Amino acid sequence: MLVEEIMKTDVLTLPPTASVAEGLQLLRDNRIRHIPIVDNKSQVIGIVSDRDVRDASPSVFDQFTDHRALNNEIQSIMSHPVVTVHPMDFVEEIARVFYDEEFACLPVISENKLIGVITEKDMLYTLIQLTGTNVQSSQIEIKVPHRPGSLPKVASIFGERNTNITSILMYPYNDDPNYRILVFRVQTMNPLPLIQDLRDAGYELMWPNNIAEPRP
Incomplete structure (x- = not known):
């Protein structure tokens, strides 16, 4: 799956000379x-998070705080340089960037121009889609030898x-390089016949590991 398939293209931006107050208002009004x-x-040229703006904003409970800080230019609190991604990058690879760098949002750039953003929430929803948990299904986990042909044989x-x-x-499979776990999500509400077929074929099931089809 490519970044361009899940990125948001209706991106709200600000120029570097906008005030912190403008940033605060934009975040609140649009819930971003x-x-x-x-x-x-x-x-x-930079990116600002809601936390950056909160940290730069005076407390409404402190009457002695100088509220002129809200008039500062937003470039004074932005993070830069900015890590960006390309619309043709693979989502699975970008997920590693989110994890390693602990980012919550990445701008998507094409020909040096901003065309979208991708967030950690987008990544989580995509993971749900990739794992098939967004549709009603049954999960079966099978231990298989780590060698060519194992997947098509089970399938x-x-x-x-x-x-x-x-x-x-x-x-x-744990730390054993000789085995892998295959996780299938299948559209059947009665996986018992499949489970028995897999056991009859000599496969060890990791899940479910205590259900067998009754014999006549």
Whole structure:
């Protein structure tokens, strides 16, 4: 999946000379958490978060605070330089950037111009879609040898019962490089026949690991 498929394109921005007060108002009125700061060529030169603005804003409970701080230019509190992504980047790779750098928002740049943003919330929703948990389904986890052909062999068992697979994931099995865990989400509310087929084929199920199809 590409960044351009999930990014938001209706991005609210401010110029660097806008006041902190303008940033605060923009965040409140639109219930957003980040504002890209752009120059007159739509190039991103900084980014401001709701936390940046809150930290720069005087407390309404302190009568001795100098409220002139709200008149400061927003470029005085923006973060820069800004890490950006391209619309043709893979979402799965960008997720690592979010995790490693602890970002909550990344501007999307094409030809040096801002065309969108992607947020941690967008990433979380995309993960839900990729794992298939957004549709009604059953989950089956299978331990398989880590060698070529393992996935199609297991998938063929689902095909024999004409079961629709909504998603497939793979992750390591503990610290053993010889095995992997395949996670299937399938559109069936009665996975018991599939579970028994998999066991009959010699596969070890990690989940569900205590259900078997009753024998006649």
